[in-house]
Amino acid sequence: MPRTVDPRFPSELRRLRQERGLSVRGLAALAHQSHGHISDLESGRRAPLPDVTERLETALGVATGTLAALAETRIEDDDGLDAVELARRVTASDVRSALPRLEGAVDGLAMAYARRPPEELLPRARRNLDYVGELLDKRKTLDEHRRLLVAGGWLSLLAATLRIDLRHRRAADSHLTTARELAEQAEHREIQAWCWETEAWDVLTTGDYARAVALSQQAQDVAPAGSSALIQATAQEGRAWARMGRGKETRDALGRVERLVSPLPRPERPEHHYQYDPAKALSYTATTLAWVGDAGAEAYARTALDELEAANDGVQRPRRIASARLDLGLALLAAEKVDEAADAARLAITSGRVVASNWWRATEIVRAVEEAGVGEAASELRDAYETFKPRPQHDRVTAG
Numbered sequence: 001m002p003r004t005v006d007p008r009f010p011s012e013l014r015r016l017r018q019e020r021g022l023s024v025r026g027l028a029a030l031a032h033q034s035h036g037h038i039s040d041l042e043s044g045r046r047a048p049l050p051d052v053t054e055r056l057e058t059a060l061g062v063a064t065g066t067l068a069a070l071a072e073t074r075i076e077d078d079d080g081l082d083a084v085e086l087a088r089r090v091t092a093s094d095v096r097s098a099l100p101r102l103e104g105a106v107d108g109l110a111m112a113y114a115r116r117p118p119e120e121l122l123p124r125a126r127r128n129l130d131y132v133g134e135l136l137d138k139r140k141t142l143d144e145h146r147r148l149l150v151a152g153g154w155l156s157l158l159a160a161t162l163r164i165d166l167r168h169r170r171a172a173d174s175h176l177t178t179a180r181e182l183a184e185q186a187e188h189r190e191i192q193a194w195c196w197e198t199e200a201w202d203v204l205t206t207g208d209y210a211r212a213v214a215l216s217q218q219a220q221d222v223a224p225a226g227s228s229a230l231i232q233a234t235a236q237e238g239r240a241w242a243r244m245g246r247g248k249e250t251r252d253a254l255g256r257v258e259r260l261v262s263p264l265p266r267p268e269r270p271e272h273h274y275q276y277d278p279a280k281a282l283s284y285t286a287t288t289l290a291w292v293g294d295a296g297a298e299a300y301a302r303t304a305l306d307e308l309e310a311a312n313d314g315v316q317r318p319r320r321i322a323s324a325r326l327d328l329g330l331a332l333l334a335a336e337k338v339d340e341a342a343d344a345a346r347l348a349i350t351s352g353r354v355v356a357s358n359w360w361r362a363t364e365i366v367r368a369v370e371e372a373g374v375g376e377a378a379s380e381l382r383d384a385y386e387t388f389k390p391r392p393q394h395d396r397v398t399a400g
Contacts (some may be wrong), residue, residue, distance in 0.1 A: 010044040030059035039210040043352035095140040113273040118165040125159040149186035165355040193223035199235040212240035228276035234285045242291035290330040295329035322353035342369045342377040357389040
């Protein structure tokens with residue numbers, strides 16, 4: 001089970017550093033650590049070792065134990081994400097008994113996506129994929145064989161999404177290819193549609209908006225009527241039109257999303273990445289209107305952020321909150337509220353929840369704030385941006 005740092009540690013370290021007027025590089029030099037290591041500690045990406053904590057306390061001039069009390073790691077509930085490890089030992093040759101555990105682990109990973117970092121979930125997705133491969137070699141019925149293909153399709157799709165988040169482009173393409181092949185064998189149209197939609201999002205983040213439109217429309221052609229994939233692909237099409245400045249097409253796509261979403265009940269598991277939650281429509285509308293420069297984007301963005309922070313359903317969604325803050329920042333820029341835009345973007349960035357695939361959105365806001373010449377707000381935003389900017393990671397091609 002994963003061990004993670006107390007969430008109070010990153011913010012306390014950052015607060016103490018800023019109180020003393022130290023930059024990240026300045027603290028790194030005093031504590032004899034790398035700049036990247038301090039950035040990882042302040043973003044919560046890494047838990048400090050005891051000797052590092054001692055050096056930080058000395059560098060910051062605080063009493064021994066001030067940070068150590070917050071640096072103790074805690075074991076989190078694994079949400080059943082590794083249930084297949086037990087299944088491997090108990091039911092190694094019994095596909096029928098193993099399938100429910102495997103399918104439960106698939107759903108667990110999809111629900112963890114909104115709150116766990118991609119680098120933590122990716123190894124779990126790969127372990128489950130390995131297990132699917134083992135079970136496919138066992139004796140089984142036709143129905144069991146198809147269920148394994150479907151589980152493998154969802155896992156490969158999720159692995160591709162995690163790879164995209166981490167900007168592992170070649171590996172993401174490999175996982176998407178595997179997901180498509182498994183979905184075709186299982187004749188599972190929803191997974192096929194999600195594959196096209198996922199690729200549409202990927203190319204949208206790289207600026208190929210025309211292709212993003214085409215891929216989103218291809219996903220809609222494949223998706224079953226009323227499915228989550230159909231709604232998400234339609235919303236993705238609207239985003240791509242917005243990036244192209246095509247207001248009419250953007251509003252047409254938003255209207256189609258609204259018609260698809262309005263009759264839907266709230267899902268039992270709204271945090272599931274592949275089950276469309278009608279509450280997401282508000283966030284997507286805010287994003288899309290902000291991108292197209294619509295004056296109404298600010299109101300949508302504020303409402304979406306308020307609802308996410310309230311978490312009235314008891315589900316915390318830190319990644320969506322970070323994205324909502326970026327949406328608000330962009331909307332505030334359009335309203336010429338530059339200081340507020342800088343503050344919203346800074347809060348998003350310093351949350352440590354803006355994944356690499358979304359970093360381009362933060363970059364756009366930082367550049368716009370700096371071009372507006374707002375002095376201290378721009379300086380603070382740039383410092384946060386440089387501190388939390390994702391570092392390049394090795395791109396592996398394996399799909400296993």
